[in-house]
Amino acid sequence: MKKPGNGSSSGKKGNTRKPKSTNGAGDSSSRLDPAIARWLVAAVAEFPASRSSTIPMLQSAQTALGYLPGDAMRAIARHLGVAPAVVEGVASFYAQFRFNAPGKHRVTVCSGTACYVRGSGKLMEDIQADLHIAPGGTTADGSISLESVSCFGACALAPVVVLDDKVLRQQTSASMKKVIQELSAGPPKGRTRSARSAPAARGARK
Amino acid sequence: MSMLNLTINGRAVAVEPGKTVLDACRSAEAYVPTLCDSPGLDPYGACRLCIVKVEGLRGMPSACTTPAADGMKVTTEDAEIQDVRRWTMQLLLADHPLDCLTCAQCGACGLQAAAEYLGIRERVLRPMQRDAKVDDSNPCYAIDMRKCILCGLCVRACDEVQHLGAIDLVKRGYASAVEPFGGGPIRDSICESCGECVERCPTGALTTRRYLAPEKEISTVCPYCGTGCRILLGSRGNTVVSARGDHDAPVSRGRLCVKGRFGSFEFLSSPDRLKTPLIRTADGFREASWEEALALIASELKKYRGDAFAGLASAKVTNEDNYVFQKFVRAAMGTNNVDHCARLCHSSTVAGLALSFGSGAMTNPSDDLLEAEVILVTGSNTTENHPIIGLKIREAVERGAKLVLFDPRKIQLSEIATVWARQKPGTDVAWINGLMHVIIRDGLMNKDFIKSRTEGFDAVKKLVAWYTPERVEKITGVAAELIVEAARLYAKAERASIVYSMGITQHTTGVDNVRSLANLAMLTGQIGRPGTGVNPLRGQNNVQGSCDMGSLPDVYSGYQKVADAAARAKFEKAWGAKLPDKPGLMVTQMFPAVLEGKIKALYIMGENPVLSDADVTHVVQALEKLEFLVVQDIFLTETAKLAHVVLPASAYAERDGNYTNTERRVQLTKPVVPAPGQARRDWEILCDVSTALGYPMSYASTAAVDEEMRILTPSYAGVSYARLEAGEQLHWPCPSENHPGTPILHRETFTRGLGQFHPVEYLPAAEETDASFPVVLTTGRMLEHYHTGTMTRRSKGLDGLAPGPFVEVNGADAKKIRVKDGDSVRVTSRRGSIVLPAKVGSRVEAGVLFIPFHFWEAAANVLTNPAYDPTARIPEFKVCAVKLERAAEPVRS
Structure with a gap:
């Protein structure tokens, strides 16, 4: 049933003053x-x-x-x-706003013309299959968000994947699989190793 | 005001400035197809079907958003316009499911009508399937976004009419949809299920669950609260099948709440309706003929003439029914023992305001709230219990009025209040005195008003000197600075209105509370003008009327006192009977009198005291002890089950007569359908009972009852059926046929002459918390249900929204006894104990519980304290001491 107890924590239009309450106990802002x-x-x-x-x-x-x-x-x-x-x-x-917490890492696959010609369409499909998410989604463990971009502007390196702020050149499904494995597994015990040193990530920074 | 002259399709029309081209087209009786236009909403221009050509304007502007201008020449239809409209329609139809034949909206669909007008026979664009879910979480209406045409009517209705904004258009392009915040099921949103969106939706995207197209519609007054909204009830044959708002209604202007729109007619055709008289036998009830039942009642009641008899009238039946009832009790049974449930809701108002002002009723009409600069609401959960008046408060606040709210619960109004103070239940006199203290201290009182219009001010001034904000804070728990701010807001406003309800009246200090509010209004002169006043919101649709008709132990109709020899002589002459001069017993005295053996027979018309009165265990004991009990009702209620004879009465949609709403506005109704079986109008039954008892009563019609009542009742003398039928809006007092009625009381002078200040000292509630019962229980109603649920719980929609009892518990208190939301708890007072699920949240503060009293499974009134106000004898429903425990046993269902 509708919850009279706590279903009314909404703001109300037309009134810009916030109510002053005797005490704040139970006020939604306190939680x-x-x-x-x-x-x-x-x-x-x-x-x-x-x-x-x-x-x-x-x-x-x-x-x-x-x-x-x-x-x-x-x-x-x-x-x-x-x-x-x-x-x-x-x-x-607006496309600029997101409503879910982004993953710890962001994988952005370029789907621009050059990258697409060089196989980014298939690449994207395979990454989706590996991560079990669609573009715009985040993996259940919160480690990776997947996005697509229409042209990253590094056509010479096609197909391009951007991992966080790092550009990965000429990716293949196999190389991305490794990147993803590393990201999902997190840093191995005893050693801190950043994703940057993943084997497939040899590409120079843009 | 000079009119604007336009030419529409060559026809000249004149419209007022501010009107649109669409309005002008309609004045010229030129049809323009529209989908996103609806009465009372701002023009929006979304559907692009109302495009027209205006000479001198480029392109085809939409008629609804183009202001009418003098000299405009408008063409509403030509080949080019129709072509654009057809393509617009084709785009709408591209993803619209063409399941018209089985669609709930078929025949009433705006899209269908527009397509028909444009001659569209087939879909020419490639059909697309919209991927949208059906949201059937709300038991009153269903949402099918596949059929939505994104006209925005629902969003605008929720915003502009309901002032809520539960839904909005989200996303964009092809993904656009109407959703509540967060996109979850509508039922989990802040939606109040008022159905305004459903009524306005042009397609099958929003449809009521139970709908049949009516054959005819008749306007009647809603059977629930005292606001006085009018409903258009639609019927097929003898069954009411639909309800919608009546846009010509003066109070509601088409708006309805969830009860009025979705819960006002299902119970009428319930199989549980009483259809024949019932007589109790050793093993239950048996059906009987009217003759047999009447003969039995007559032979029994003959034994109890005089003060061994008592009658309970009803605030749910018409003025005429109530008039005949009290006449029957007084003239035929020879006692003044007549009362009704007003005793339990606003008897302290009737007594208190009568003492202070001379008239115990709402001083101003509800539309006046829109003119107030400051509205002080206390003890009224207006948006749930008087929803349409609640809308007026929301609208006023939207227009810039400031809301000052004193309420211990976090009710919806707290969201829009400028000042919200959570007083401890039962400390109202203290904070009101505190407000007056500040007003006098700061010199904000209206000295002229006090001097010329009132008496007794000095005593109040002396008394409130003690109530400094700091002392008041100690008593009430309301911070001193909030007291100061509230006082200044109220006193400094040009027009400030007080709105209150049972949070003020249902206390052992009920009359004190009411008189304190009256003092506050007189101190600042906030009374007798538009936008001011002291406005008690009455609970039942005819509680004002049943009081006015004399269903009270001390007065005849029009509050003429039974103890007044002249008044008594007038009624004795008119009724041809000797009448008792001693005021009778009130409801709250009747049941103890039964237990003492003083009252032996009781006649109850349309009330259910087994659930509605305080300390119901004792009420049941009393009813069981009665030698003879007659109950006249539409259902076999918990009370009727204890009766010796049960008589079937007609329900609100089956009879004619007047209802007087909370504003003292008298509204005439006509029957919509015939009563089921042998059920009859209450006044007809009473006439037969009375005749059988040897005091013959008979009236040719309901109007004839009204005629007799008006002759004897000065305040109603001018309220004739003829005037009401002609559409006149009459508020009593209306002493003659040419009197315009009195929407605002106490304009030049108070009804009693001078307003009477009355010093009121704060007294604690009758039952305070202690070590064994450490928690305060307060009770009340909720949006979806009405009173003992006899009608609302028979509505699948309302019952689905609020299926069972609960107790609101603060999170901190729940934690102490290790209870989560939904767990069973046991609430125990000195009088009884109930088990019900906990609703854990922040709606009540720690140390306070709230239980709605609608549910027999866990009747709140098993717990409540029957201690009553010394003057008004109203029980203290709003405060009693209880203890809260985790319950091992599951909740009964």
Whole structure:
């Protein structure tokens, strides 16, 4: 059934004043994730409580938190005096905003013309099969997010995969399999080894 | 105001400035297809079907978003326009499932109508399948996004009408969809299931679960709270099959809450309806004829004439039914022992405001809230219990009004309050005195008003001097600075309105609480003008009317006192009977009197005290002890099961008559369908019973009852059926046929002359917490249900939304007894004990529990304290001491 007990933690439109309560016990803000709470304090001071702050606040939240958690959007709605659904409606319109925590590593496969001709389509399919996720998704263990980019601008190195901030040149399904294995396994015990030294990652930095 | 003159398809029309080209087209009776236009919503221009040509304007502007201008020449239809419209439609149809024949919206579909008008016979674009889920989580309505045309009507209805914003358009391009926040099932969202979106959806994307197209529709008054919304009930044959808002209704203007829209008609055709009289036998009930039942009642009741008899009238039946009921008790049975459930909700209002102002009713109409600068709400969970008045508060706040809320629970209004104070239950007099202290200290009182319109101010001034914000903080738990801020907001506003309900009245200090609020309004002069006033929201759809009709032990209709010899003589003459001069017993005195053997027979019309009264264990004992009990109802309620004779009555949609809403507005209704079986109108049954008892009563029609009542009741004298039928909106007092009615009371003078200040000292609740019962229990209603659930729990939609009892527990308290959300807990008071699931959250503070009283499985009133207010005799439903334990046994279901 609908939850009268805790189903109403929404902000409300049209009123930009936050209610002052006798005491904060049980106020949803008191249970906020500390990272969101820290961001919120600064954001509320920085952005005026008007609808035109919606996108700047969303950008600020994503910069600070890496993505837009529901609680952050709720907090924005509350500050702006609009319903949370309105904030989500705006955010979901733009490709720049993400709604799930990104993985520890980001694998971006170029699907531009040159890379595609050199086999990035098949490469992407194989990576998806290895990771069991679609582009835009993150593996269940939170280690890798997979994305695609239309042209990375390093056509001479095609097919290109970007791992975090590092460009991997002329990748094959087999070389990527190794990269992914290393990333998923994490650093081996006793030695810290960065993904950068993976065998397939010999490519020079752009 | 000069009108704008336009030419539509060569026809001249004049419209008011501010109207759109679409409005002008409609004035000229030119059809323009639309999908995203709906009454009461701002123009949006999403569907692009209302495009027209305007001479001198480039292209084809949408008529709905183009303001009408003087001299415009508009063409609504030519080959080029139709061609563009057809392509627009083809694009909409490309991914629309063409399952029209089996679609719930078939025949009422805007898309279908537009396609038909445009002559579209086939889909010309490559069909696409939209990958969207059906969300059937809400038992009242279903969402099928495959049929959505993204017109945005639902989003705008939720925002502009319901002032909620539960849904919005998310994503973009082909992935666009309407979703609640977070994208989960709608039922887990903040949606209030009002159904405004469903009613406006042009396609089958939003459909009510139980819908049949009606044959005809008749407007009637909603059977639930006292707001007075009107519903268009649709019927087929003898069955009500649909309900929607009546856009011509003065109070609700088309809006309805979940109860009105989804829960107002299913119970009418329930198989459980009483259809014949029932007589109790050794092994249950047997059906009987009216003759037999009436003969039995007459022979039994003859033995109990006088004060051994008592009657309970009902706030759910019409004014005429109530008038006849109290006449029957007084004239035929010779006693003033007549009362009804108003005793349990607002008797402290009737008593308190009558003492302070001279009239115990809401002072201003509910639309006045839109004119208030500050609204002080206390003890009213308005958005759940009077949802349409709640919408007016939300709308007022959206327009810039400030909301000051005193409520111990984290109710929805707390989200939009400027000041929200969580007082400890039962400490209302203290904070109100605190507000007055600050207002006097800061010199914010209205000295002219106090001097010219009131008396007794000095005593109040002296008393509240003690109530400094700091002392008040100690008593109430409300921070001193909130008291100061609330006082200043209220006093400084040009127009400030007080709204309250049972959080104020249902206390042993109920009358004190009400009089304190009256003091506050008089101190600041916030009364007698639009946007001000002291506004008790009455609970039942005709509780105001049943009080007005004299279903009270001390007054005849129009609050004419039975102890007043002149009034009594007037009624004795009119009714041709000797009437008792001593006021009778109130509800809360009747049941103890039964147990003492003073009352031996009881006649109950449409009430269910077994669930609704405080300390129901004693109520049941009393009912079982009665020598004779008659219950007249639409269902075999928990109370009716204890009766000797049960009589089948007609329900609200099956009878005619007047209802007086919380604003004192009298509204006439007509029957929509006939009553089932042998069920009859309450006043007809009462006339037959009375006649059988040797006091003949008969009326040709309900109107004839009204005629007699008006002659005897000055405040209703001018409220005739003829005027109401002509559409006049009449608020009593309306003393003559040419009186316009009185929407705002106490304008020039108070009803009693001068407003009476009355010093009120704070007294703690009758039962305070102690070591054995350390937690405060407060009770109330919830959005989806009404009272003892007799009607709402028979609605699959409402029952699906709120299927069973629960107790709201603060997370901290739950942790102490190791209970999670949904676990069973036992709540015990000095009077009884119930087991029910815990709803763990932050809605109540630690040390406070809340239980809705709708559910017989775990009846909150097993626990409540029957201690009552000394004047109004209203029980203290809102405070009792309980203990909370983890329960080993599972919850009964």
